[in-house]
Amino acid sequence: xxxxxxxxSTLSVQEGDSAVIKCTYSDSASNYFxxxxxxxxxxxxxxxxxxxxxxxxxxxxxxxxxxxxxxxFSLHITETQPEDSAVYFCAVPSQGGSEKLVFGxxxxxxxxx
Amino acid sequence: xxxxxxxPRYLITVTGKKLTVTCSQNMNHEYMSxxxxxxxxxxxxxxxxxxxxxxxxxDVPEGYKVSRKEKRNFPLILESPSPxxxxxxxCASSLSIRVDTEAFFGQGTRLTVV
Numbered sequence: 001x002x003x004x005x006x007x008x009s010t011l012s013v014q015e016g017d018s019a020v021i022k023c024t025y026s027d028s029a030s031n032y033f034x035x036x037x038x039x040x041x042x043x044x045x046x047x048x049x050x051x052x053x054x055x056x057x058x059x060x061x062x063x064x065x066x067x068x069x070x071x072x073f074s075l076h077i078t079e080t081q082p083e084d085s086a087v088y089f090c091a092v093p094s095q096g097g098s099e100k101l102v103f104g105x106x107x108x109x110x111x112x113x
Numbered sequence: 114x115x116x117x118x119x120x121p122r123y124l125i126t127v128t129g130k131k132l133t134v135t136c137s138q139n140m141n142h143e144y145m146s147x148x149x150x151x152x153x154x155x156x157x158x159x160x161x162x163x164x165x166x167x168x169x170x171x172d173v174p175e176g177y178k179v180s181r182k183e184k185r186n187f188p189l190i191l192e193s194p195s196p197x198x199x200x201x202x203x204c205a206s207s208l209s210i211r212v213d214t215e216a217f218f219g220q221g222t223r224l225t226v227v
Contacts (some may be wrong), residue, residue: 032212034215041216041221042205043205043220044156044203045218046215046216049213089155089156093212096211099210099211100158100161100212101158101212102172103156109170
């Protein structure tokens with residue numbers, strides 16, 4: 001099955017700084033790479049995703065980059081704000097496109113005012 | 114409002130006492146699944162369902178049962194709970210069975226088995 005490694009497990013930044021979270025995966029056939037944000041006391045929520053036919057996707061202050069050759073993708077948050085504090089999960093399809101996602105172990109991001 | 118609703122939000126129970134966590138979605142989604150979230154282990158899938166009466170095991174199905182008698186409901190059943198099932202549980206649903214479809218998660222159920 002698919003193996004997903006997510007780093008770092010915790011990340012603390014000052015408000016206004018950038019934050020980067022990276023995930024590596026093992027199955028080269030994987031073609032869909034979402035990122036979910038889990039705020040305290042809530043369920044995860046999709047914030048951005050990328051498909052294997054593009055290398056980068058942006059949505060305001062967040063962006064995801066994909067390196068298929070190296071089999072890793074990253075979440076970039078610029079101009080961080082306290083409300084960005086949350087746990088972030090990456091995910092990849094199990095077995096290169098089957099009907100379920102395999103999630104990374106999560107990164108707890110803290111943005112200090 | 115489109116949502117996935119889990120009940121209860123918090124539950125403390127004793128070892129061996131059967132319990133059910135309910136999950137309901139109002140979006141007419143085909144795909145539903147259950148996850149457990151543990152510190153340092155992230156989200157692990159317990160069971161999933163691709164449609165009514167179609168269920169399959171996820172990565173950690175031992176000790177759990179599910180049913181999908183109606184499209185909107187997907188209860189998680191613990192026949193004989195044990196302390197190692199103490200965890201935070203999430204139900205999720207997606208419009209289709211395609212993995213590249215957004216998953217909508219419920220608010221979570223924090224279960225403690227003593």
